[in-house]
Each structure stands twice: as structure tokens, then as C-alpha cells.
Amino acid sequence: MPTFTREEIEHLGDLARIALTDDEITRLQGELNVIAESIAKVQEVAGEDVPPTANPVPLEAYLRPDVAERPLTQEEALAAAPATESGMFVAPRILGEE
Amino acid sequence: MADKLMKYADAVSKFDPVFGLEVHVELSTNTKLFCPAHIEFGGEPNSQLTPVSLGLPGSLPVVNKTAIDYAVKLGLALHCEIAEWSQFARKNYFYPDMPRDYQISQYDKPLNGNGYLDVELDDGEIFRVQIERAHVEDDAGKNTHVGGADGRIEGADHSLCDYNRAGVPLVEIVTKPVEGAGERAPEIAGAYVRAIRDIVKALNISHARMEQGNMRADVNVSLRRNEGDPLGTRSETKNVNTFKGIEKTMAYEIRRQAAILDAGGEILQETRHWDESSQSTAGGRVKSDADDYRYFPDPDLVMVHVTSDHIEELAKQMPEMPRERRARLKSEWGFSDLEMRDAVNADALDLIEATVQAGAKASGARKWWMGELSREANARDLTLAELPITPEDVAQVEALIAKGSLNDKLAKQTVSGVLAGEGTPEEVVSKHGYQVVSDDGALLAAIDEAFAANPDIVEKLKAGNMKPMGAIIGSVMKATHGQADAKAVRSIVSEKIASL
DSSP, rough: OOOOOHHHHHHHHHHOOOOOOOHHHHHHHHHHHHHHHHHHHHHHHHHHTSSSSSSOOOOOOOOOOOSOOBOOOOHHHTOOOEETTTTEEEEOOOOOOO | OOOOOOHHHHHHOOOOEEEEEEEEEOOSSOSSSSSSSSOOOTOTOOOSSSSTTTTTOOOOOOOOOOOOOOHHHHHHHTEEEOOOOOOOOOOEOOOOTTSSEEEEEOSSSSSEEEEEEEEETTTTEEEEEEEEEEEEOOOOOOOEEESSGGOSSTTTSEEEEEEEEOOEEEEEEEEEOOSSSSGGGGHHHHHOOOOHHHHHHHOOOOOOGGGGSSSSEEEEEEHHHHHHOOOOOOEEEEEESHHHHHHHHHHHHHHHHHHHTTTOOOOOOOEEEEEETTTTTEEEESSGGGGGGOOEETOOBBBEEHHHHHHHHHHHTTOOOOOHHHHHHHHHOOHHHHHHHHHHHHTHHHHHHHHHTTOHHHHHHHHHIIIIHHHHHHHHHOGGGSSSSOHHHHHHHHHHHHHSSOOOHHHHHHHHHHHHHHHHHHHHHHHHOOOOOOOOHHOOOHHHHHHHHHHHHHHHHTTTTTHHHHHHHHHHHHHEEEEBBBHHHHHHHHHHHHHH
16 A cells, blocks of 8 residues: 655655645645555556556647747846846745755 | 866776766757748847747748758667657756747657667777767757856856747757766767767868757766666766767766765766866756656647668768778778877868878878978867868879978978968969079089088098088078079088099
């Protein structure tokens, strides 16, 4: 029976940069375990004779010709940025947490 | 803190180095991998973007067909198995160089797998490097760190993001662990990356300019006591972007790790950086959950299908590969190993070939490009190809020499004129009136003058002492402003002496 531990859920939260409260961890633990059990059931049915699929849609990717189209202007590209400097997006300090 | 290093020779006698390389090659398509934004080096920041390259909500990636074709060609050149069905996956990480917060790469179904590349070393030995995969992914943007020292990320106050490069198609070529290289590991690594550079240039699928970041390599190195032992813990030095840097990184890591292991220490599995100014690698972050990328198939992209017919079609378009081409040219031109290697290292093969195609002899073409013109290029800090002289010009100079219109000295002056922008060799020749004087009348007059001015030498010559002949020829050359044919002068002087 698949079980997500509280530590695993906290770890996933860290990876996704989401701070989780104890209550949220408890709720997610229940929900994720239901999902994991469902997947386990599917795996029981999928025997050697069933090829693995990555996508349920039986389509192949459309490959577009290598032709340029009008890009966004710099102003348009930066329009939603909280802060800009010299035509670039400003990101807060990257190192410093450690 | 400076690392303790073991002498290289000791390190490789005590330990067996094993390495792996991840080479990133930017493809020279017009547009990005997943959107039709035009790609141009050095444009205004954030001027080559679409909603897709910015990862704006609701935007959807569409695969560039040319990028896939280029990647298949590279896979064929690396003797890979080309997957008819391959798949893009999301590699999740948080870093401001990628606005989407994930890179679109390939994971368990790469386009190219299981290949190899035979690398020719300086002494002609061939070393086979096995290739694990060559998959397609998109590049990240560029960050500039502000407020710290020397633009370093450490101590920076904030960073500026330019996403022009975000979404440029890359092929990442991953080797299998390279074993059995021994002390030649750094040399093999350098030669391997050079060979890849030559291949992508021959295929015309990348600008392949290391200094512009079109190619860069991650260098993984580990040591073990004996060949055949299980692999040791490796360090991973990221984004090395010069050939020399790749070789030096590997030699440095072998020396550093050997000193640690020899003292009974353990190697940390970590990412490091090559620092050109201190000629050393510096530790970065220790590998941990930061590398928990949680790959999964990108739900926005269905599988890429490359039919076997299409692969065959691309295989037919493959040009001759650099190693085969070199072997062919070497034998056609009759160059020695050394002459060939020098020409390769000087990036002169294309120029010599074009000069030969324009009618010159290979030996003559080599003499100009590897001699006078190499010196000029060095002095001007240019590559040979950047010099303002074409292979056709060089062939024309050679033709004028062959016709007897120019001697060596005049030929050099003609080439100087071409380099100075005075026109084609023929134009330079006619502008300055360069012409070997072979008109006997003019020559005879100059010789008579020289005889009259040097009666003592004439006596010696008459007596059969031919040593001072040079002085007569010298004064004739001077009188004709270097335009006389020295051979013709010598034979006329000899005849005249004999008849006196």
C-alpha cells in the first residue's frame, strides 16, 4: 500500500517553493495517497503486453517551419514586470538564503 | 582556500581517471525551438521574445522542424540510433534564467541514443568515445548580477534577466563514462570537443563559436585506484567554454582529487566552476535535492515523430565528415603530418582548399596561408579568414609567379598591397608597375654597369673564383629595384664572364 510520509510531502513542498502548514500536510497526505493507490490499481491491470504510453492522445507533434514572426517589443515583453532596469527584468538577490 | 594538488604524473600513476562530458551545442536555426522568435546574437535585451519564450500563461510551444532536422543530422554524424518517436519532458527548477520555471528537455525518450565518435589525437592515435545520448532542449536566458564585485553572483544586490537566449534550441551530447584514457584524459577530452565543433561546422547546424557561448561543456571527473574498480565519486565542473579550459579543468580535477584520496579523504559530489583567472576550479553547491528535477512528459507537447524515410533523406544530405575530409585532403595535397596539423590548428583548411580550387598548387597555397599571411593575421589579431585577402587573390599571385611575372620579393609586395586594400593582385601589380625585368637589354645594361663599377670582382670571376658572384647579382637587383629575375641575371653574368 503506497504511502506518502509527512517528510516526503514537506520535501515536495520545498521543491515547489510552497510553505505548507501542518493541516495542509495532513490534507495533502490523504489526497496524494488516494492518487497513489489509484495508480497502483492501474499498474495491476497493465501487464507486460501493454506498451507504456506517455500521452493518452494518439497524435504526433506538428512541426512548424523555421520562419520568424514579429516578436514582442521590449516594452510589451516588460509590461508585466514588477521592476525593470536597462531593458531587463529585475530579479531579487539570488544567493543569500544559504 | 587553495586546493592541495598532487603532481599530474604522480596522480595518473596512482589513480585511473574516468571522465564524462556533456557538450551543449546551440543550433543556428532562424527561430527558437518552441516559438517563432528570431534568434540574433547581441540584440537589444528582451527584444527576441514571444509569449512562449516568456512562459506567459496560456502560451503553447510548437516544435521547430529545422531544429529537429539539425539534431537528427548531428545524431547521424555521431553514429547514434535515431528514435522515430521521441518526447519532450519538463525539467523543473527555480532559477531566474528560465521564466517558465522549467526547461523543456528530453528525458527517457531522447531523439538520439547510443552513438560514438572516433577522436584523432595529435600523434594520429584514434580514441573511441562512446555516446550515451544527444537530446534536444531549449537554452536558458542570461543573468547579469549587479551590486557585487566583478559581476559575481556572490554579494550581488540583485540580478538583471535578458531572455533573448531563452528558448534557443540546444543539443546536449552526453558521453558514457570514458574509461581507459589514463594520462591522456585531458587531451582526449579537448580533442573530443574540438571534433564535435568541427562536425557541427561541417553540418552547418551551429555557429559553434565557443566565445559566444554557442558551445559549452560540463566536465565530470572521478578517480579510482585501479582500472576495473567501481567508479569513484565525481565532481562536475559546469559551463567550461574554451577548449584549453576543458583540458585544464580535467587536469586540475585529477590533481585535486588525487591529493584528497591519497590523504585518505573523500570526494564531495558537487558542482564546480572553472576560474580562468586563478586557473583552478572552485566548489559550488553540493549536489542535493536541488537536483531533484521531477522530470515528467510535457503535457503541452505530444511525441515527435521522425519517419525512417525522413531520416534516410537527411542521411543523404550529410556532407563529408571532418576526419575523412582531412585524410583525403592530406593525401591529395601531399602534406606531411606536421604540415596538416598546423593547417588544421590554424583553421586554414578551407582557405587552402579554396586557393587550390582557384588554380594554385597546394604547396604554394600552404606557403602563403601558413607563412606570410599567418604572420599578418597574428600581427593584426585577426583570424586568417578575416584578413582582407581572398583565396582567389592568393591563387592569382601564385599564377603570376608561375608565369614569371613576379619573383618572391615582388609577390610579397603584391600581397601587402592587396592587404592594404589596393585591389586585386593584378591591380596592385599594374598600379606599382611591379614586373620582373627579363628584358635582356635592360638587364645587360645593368650588368655592364655592375662590371664597370667592380673591376676587382670581375677579375676574380674571370680567374674562376665564383664566390663574389653574389655581389654582382646584388648590385644588378638594386639597379633594377628588385624587379630582375635573379636566375636570369646569374646565367647572363656567367655567359659574359665566359666570353671575356
